[in-house]
Amino acid sequence: MKVLVISNTINGRINSNLSNILSAANNLAECCDVFLIGKLIQDSLPNYKCINNVEHYPIDDSLNHALIVAPLISNRILDYSHVLVAADSYGKDLLPRIAGSLYLSQVSEVSEIISPNIFKRAIYAGNILAEIESYEATKLLTIRVANFPSYTSLAANINYKQLNSEVVNDIRTKILFESISNVDTVDINTAEVIVSGGSALLSKDNFDHLIGSLAFQLSGAVGASRAAVESGFATNDCQIGQTGRIVAPKVYIAVGISGAVQHIAGMKNSQVVIAINSDINAPIFEYADYGMVGDLFTVIPELINKLSNN
Amino acid sequence: MKILVCVKRVVDSNVRVRVMQDNSDVDIALSKMSLNPFDENAIEEAIRLKELGLTQEVVAISIGGDKCEDTLRTALARGCDRGILVETLVSHEPINIAKILTSVVKLEQPDLVLLGKQAIDDDSNQVAQMLAGKLNLPQATFASKLRLSDNKLEVTREVDGGIQNILVSLPAIVSVDLSINEPRFIKLPQLMQVKKR
Numbered sequence: 297m298k299v300l301v302i303s304n305t306i307n308g309r310i311n312s313n314l315s316n317i318l319s320a321a322n323n324l325a326e327c328c329d330v331f332l333i334g335k336l337i338q339d340s341l342p343n344y345k346c347i348n349n350v351e352h353y354p355i356d357d358s359l360n361h362a363l364i365v366a367p368l369i370s371n372r373i374l375d376y377s378h379v380l381v382a383a384d385s386y387g388k389d390l391l392p393r394i395a396g397s398l399y400l401s402q403v404s405e406v407s408e409i410i411s412p413n414i415f416k417r418a419i420y421a422g423n424i425l426a427e428i429e430s431y432e433a434t435k436l437l438t439i440r441v442a443n444f445p446s447y448t449s450l451a452a453n454i455n456y457k458q459l460n461s462e463v464v465n466d467i468r469t470k471i472l473f474e475s476i477s478n479v480d481t482v483d484i485n486t487a488e489v490i491v492s493g494g495s496a497l498l499s500k501d502n503f504d505h506l507i508g509s510l511a512f513q514l515s516g517a518v519g520a521s522r523a524a525v526e527s528g529f530a531t532n533d534c535q536i537g538q539t540g541r542i543v544a545p546k547v548y549i550a551v552g553i554s555g556a557v558q559h560i561a562g563m564k565n566s567q568v569v570i571a572i573n574s575d576i577n578a579p580i581f582e583y584a585d586y587g588m589v590g591d592l593f594t595v596i597p598e599l600i601n602k603l604s605n606n
Numbered sequence: 607m608k609i610l611v612c613v614k615r616v617v618d619s620n621v622r623v624r625v626m627q628d629n630s631d632v633d634i635a636l637s638k639m640s641l642n643p644f645d646e647n648a649i650e651e652a653i654r655l656k657e658l659g660l661t662q663e664v665v666a667i668s669i670g671g672d673k674c675e676d677t678l679r680t681a682l683a684r685g686c687d688r689g690i691l692v693e694t695l696v697s698h699e700p701i702n703i704a705k706i707l708t709s710v711v712k713l714e715q716p717d718l719v720l721l722g723k724q725a726i727d728d729d730s731n732q733v734a735q736m737l738a739g740k741l742n743l744p745q746a747t748f749a750s751k752l753r754l755s756d757n758k759l760e761v762t763r764e765v766d767g768g769i770q771n772i773l774v775s776l777p778a779i780v781s782v783d784l785s786i787n788e789p790r791f792i793k794l795p796q797l798m799q800v801k802k803r
């Protein structure tokens with residue numbers, strides 16, 4: 297078994313979910329190789345014990361997209377029995393393109409590795425868990441980051457090779473603009489607490505004041521339902537659910553969220569779910585460990601008040 | 607300018623799907639079926655480009671059993687000019703769908719292929735990228751906004767860090783997110799008219 301992990305850098309830093317992908321890879325083999333794509337400016341790669349060889353392609357951010365990266369590495373893919381990539385927007389864009397060019401199938405959003413060829417994944421908005429058996433000689437997997445812990449074991453050093461070959465630009469795609477996520481806010485992928493708001497917040501002002509402040513008080517990240525994102529209360533990168541992010545924090549607080557299956561799909565693996573909703577019949581209460589029936593416009597300010605007094 | 611829109615027939619998003627008693631598969635024989643919601647957005651976007659005079663023809667394609675004809679009729683009722691049904695007896699993995707679509711793209715020669723970013727049954731999020739990889743064409747995934755001019759397409763993509771704007775040359779493969787537009791409501795008579803066509 298020969299396992300490869302592909303990861304990228306973001307704003308000159310290692311993608312923080314690399315350690316989760318390494319622990320997924322660890323289920324298959326003790327050691328794996330890593331292809332790291334992008335410039336490293338702000339930090340360096342930790343000497344993870346499970347890494348055999350690192351090949352670093354330090355290409356410019358402006359070139360770090362699937363049209364260029366796929367041909368750069370796809371001829372190396374078939375040397376491996378398994379190729380693992382995070383199911384984030386980078387990995388979901390890249391790996392199926394490689395799969396298409398090599399005519400290989402892919403298993404998306406793997407949440408558990410049962411054996412070298414059997415993988416568990418959610419289908420139908422998370423209502424059903426399927427076990428998928430792959431017969432490909434090279435198995436391409438995108439990994440649901442929230443389902444795997446961080447890998448932390450370190451060694452004295454790792455085999456690191458920087459590949460400085462000239463990357464040919466492909467003028468058919470040009471990146472014009474990329475919003476930089478706010479470094480002051482807590483990263484939703486690694487947050488222990490997520491406070492999510494729904495359509496009941498009624499305005500962006502309310503959302504920022506109530507959900508934003510409560511998250512701040514709890515050192516947590518801000519999440520949102522799709523209805524809240526659609527209404528412009530929160531940005532799309534906060535959306536939790538089938539079509540947004542899949543998270544599994546220690547504590548998930550759902551405020552004014554009804555609990556549609558598509559939302560539940562994104563948060564049901566949270567350790568503790570707290571729901572605040574004025575409707576006692578709201579489906580979110582079926583998934584909540586603690587439920588509070590009440591008006592969020594009185595409950596949340598009270599909560600913020602109590603927390604800031606402590 | 608010609609657009610190809612790929613549409614999939616899936617279990618309706620309001621149906622709570624169950625597994626068979628022996629756990630071998632999902633039991634959807636009697637489930638209400640619908641057009642995949644993301645594909646509805648793809649159709650809507652194509653129709654809007656047509657209404658703006660930026661494209662002349664919108665062709666819808668569906669792959670699957672003969673019932674997919676219903677899905678294509680819905681696409682026609684929404685304003686697509688033509689429908690192509692590739693009939694298959696079994697359901698296929700995304701890579702095979704991408705392979706079939708590759709042949710159709712070579713035949714139809716569209717300038718733009720629009721797909722939903724994922725289908726709400728298997729949630730794979732693969733076909734657009736696989737198609738682009740197979741055809742070696744530029745791709746723009748998870749699109750929330752399109753601006754088309756002079757054979758160039760500016761796409762706003764929803765990515766983990768927020769948004770990314772990219773410029774791609776045509777022909778290109780684009781997968782759309784739900785946020786790209788609000789599909790229009792189609793009136794029953796429109797659907798009935800198409801049924802007679």
Ligand SMILES: Cc1cc2nc3c(=O)[nH]c(=O)nc-3n(C[C@H](O)[C@H](O)[C@H](O)COP(=O)(O)OP(=O)(O)OC[C@H]3O[C@@H](n4cnc5c(N)ncnc54)[C@H](O)[C@@H]3O)c2cc1C
Nearest residue numbers: 494495496521522523537538539552553554559574575592
């Ligand atoms: C294909 C598809 C994909 C989707 N993907 C996603 C996804 O990824 N993520 C997602 O979230 N949704 C998704 N949706 C949408 C989903 O179906 C729901 O429409 C959405 O989650 C509802 O958001 P909400 O709970 O904020 O709003 P609502 O359903 O409107 O619920 C608002 C809740 O707030 C409560 N409330 C109202 N006022 C107050 C108050 N003053 N105090 C306390 N509580 C109050 C109400 O009782 C209600 O329960 C998807 C839908 C489709 C069809």
